[in-house]
Amino acid sequence: MSIIEEASLHSETPKPSHFRGLGHLVFVLLESKSFLTFDLLRRNVFGVISPAAAKDSYFWNVQLLPITLGLLGATVGVSPLHCACLDRNGSGLMIAGDAGAGKSTLTAALAKRGFTVVSDDWTYVSHRPGKLTAHGMYAPIKLLPDSIRYFPELRRSAPKKTLNGEIAYEVSAAKVFHSPVKACSAPKWLLFLERTSVPGCHFVPCRPGHATQYFENNAEKLPAELPGAAEARSETIRQISMCQSWILRTGDDPLRTAQAIDDFLPEA
Amino acid sequence: MEFTSPSNYRNPLDLLRRFVSTPLRTRFRFGRIAVLVDTNDFSLLPTLPLDSASEDFDTFAFKWKLVRDSDVFGHLQEPLVLLTGELTIVGMGPACLLGLDRQRRELFGFVGAEVDTKAFQEFLVPFLCRLSTEATEANRREIIEGIKKDAVDA
Numbered sequence: 001m002s003i004i005e006e007a008s009l010h011s012e013t014p015k016p017s018h019f020r021g022l023g024h025l026v027f028v029l030l031e032s033k034s035f036l037t038f039d040l041l042r043r044n045v046f047g048v049i050s051p052a053a054a055k056d057s058y059f060w061n062v063q064l065l066p067i068t069l070g071l072l073g074a075t076v077g078v079s080p081l082h083c084a085c086l087d088r089n090g091s092g093l094m095i096a097g098d099a100g101a102g103k104s105t106l107t108a109a110l111a112k113r114g115f116t117v118v119s120d121d122w123t124y125v126s127h128r129p130g131k132l133t134a135h136g137m138y139a140p141i142k143l144l145p146d147s148i149r150y151f152p153e154l155r156r157s158a159p160k161k162t163l164n165g166e167i168a169y170e171v172s173a174a175k176v177f178h179s180p181v182k183a184c185s186a187p188k189w190l191l192f193l194e195r196t197s198v199p200g201c202h203f204v205p206c207r208p209g210h211a212t213q214y215f216e217n218n219a220e221k222l223p224a225e226l227p228g229a230a231e232a233r234s235e236t237i238r239q240i241s242m243c244q245s246w247i248l249r250t251g252d253d254p255l256r257t258a259q260a261i262d263d264f265l266p267e268a
Numbered sequence: 269m270e271f272t273s274p275s276n277y278r279n280p281l282d283l284l285r286r287f288v289s290t291p292l293r294t295r296f297r298f299g300r301i302a303v304l305v306d307t308n309d310f311s312l313l314p315t316l317p318l319d320s321a322s323e324d325f326d327t328f329a330f331k332w333k334l335v336r337d338s339d340v341f342g343h344l345q346e347p348l349v350l351l352t353g354e355l356t357i358v359g360m361g362p363a364c365l366l367g368l369d370r371q372r373r374e375l376f377g378f379v380g381a382e383v384d385t386k387a388f389q390e391f392l393v394p395f396l397c398r399l400s401t402e403a404t405e406a407n408r409r410e411i412i413e414g415i416k417k418d419a420v421d422a
Binding site: 002018019020021022023024025026027029035037039042044046047048218219220221223 | 279281282283284285286287333335337340348350352354355357359361362365367369374376377378
């Protein structure tokens with residue numbers, strides 16, 4: 001990774017972040033007026049960043065490093081999966097679900113119940129024979145403004161524009177919910193979250209192949225220049241799909257849903 | 269022929285727009301360089317003489333892939349050029365992002381909606397030709413140095 005700080009780049013007039021890719025190259029223009037290129041074939045990152053970005057830990061921890069892992073992960077055997085990961089007594093709980101299902105509010109609610117937070121939006125999964133590991137990046141939990149009704153703790157924070165342009169709270173689970181956080185966990189359970197209008201929480205065991213199909217169908221297409229990466233990712237997905245898995249249909253609020261999960265999961 | 273306009277290209281599994289189809293193709297030549305261009309927009313086909321015979325031994329073949337990014341507005345900004353061992357990257361704001369892989373002789377580019385034909389043909393095409401020429405010259409030097417080294421080793 002070669003990053004140059006360029007004094008002529010100013011960030012007074014931020015513009016929305018912009019991502020594009022062709023072949024093995026990915027271009028990223030960040031709001032902080034930083035320009036980065038990812039060479040997936042040679043596993044290189046290089047770019048220029050503004051002095052403001054260079055000094056900003058948020059830029060490094062919440063933007064550059066997660067973006068780098070998200071883009072280059074597949075080239076080094078780490079599969080980015082769109083799901084949250086929490087840990088209870090050393091066992092990992094992965095929570096997947098379509099956009100708007102409420103993964104992040106549920107993550108926050110579980111954090112309040114004492115689950116350890118590994119990741120919120122993206123989890124980076126690697127596997128070696130017999131060992132599957134879910135990694136997080138200590139990224140903040142992103143909560144939409146209306147989630148304040150479940151989490152009065154958010155009153156001490158202010159929502160702001162996030163990388164994808166949404167207005168949301170981005171909060172540290174440790175600081176706001178006093179939850180432990182950790183960098184990785186061993187996945188044991190999978191939950192596929194679905195919202196319903198029927199009150200209550202229902203845990204429906206997944207049919208064989210459900211998890212594999214879900215993650216494969218939701219995985220980003222990879223370029224032809226990386227023929228081994230898609231294969232490696234499929235193997236990771238196959239491994240993670242061997243965890244105990246359920247579809248969780250909930251019509252309850254996130255706090256009650258978190259309690260139901262806490263009660264439902266067997267003690268590790 | 270079916271055209272995929274990136275303005276209505278919405279694939280949640282291709283947020284980077286890597287897989288926008290580029291069904292338009294032309295070949296042209298400048299100097300000793302033959303270029304194959306793939307694009308999704310007629311206006312991004314360079315108006316240079318078509319290459320009718322690029323089988324010459326001395327020809328360097330390049331591949332350009334140029335995508336009209338119709339969701340991106342704004343004009344070209346001052347180029348920011350980054351050079352690494354194998355790549356030349358040029359950013360002119362979101363309206364134009366270019367990456368040239370000198371080793372693989374591939375050039376990839378996104379061109380925004382408001383970059384008009386005049387700006388493309390009169391500024392960008394000569395710029396891309398210059399980048400490709402410089403890359404070819406760099407390759408030639410490497411090849412010659414490689415041949416010299418092989419001769420010394422032998």
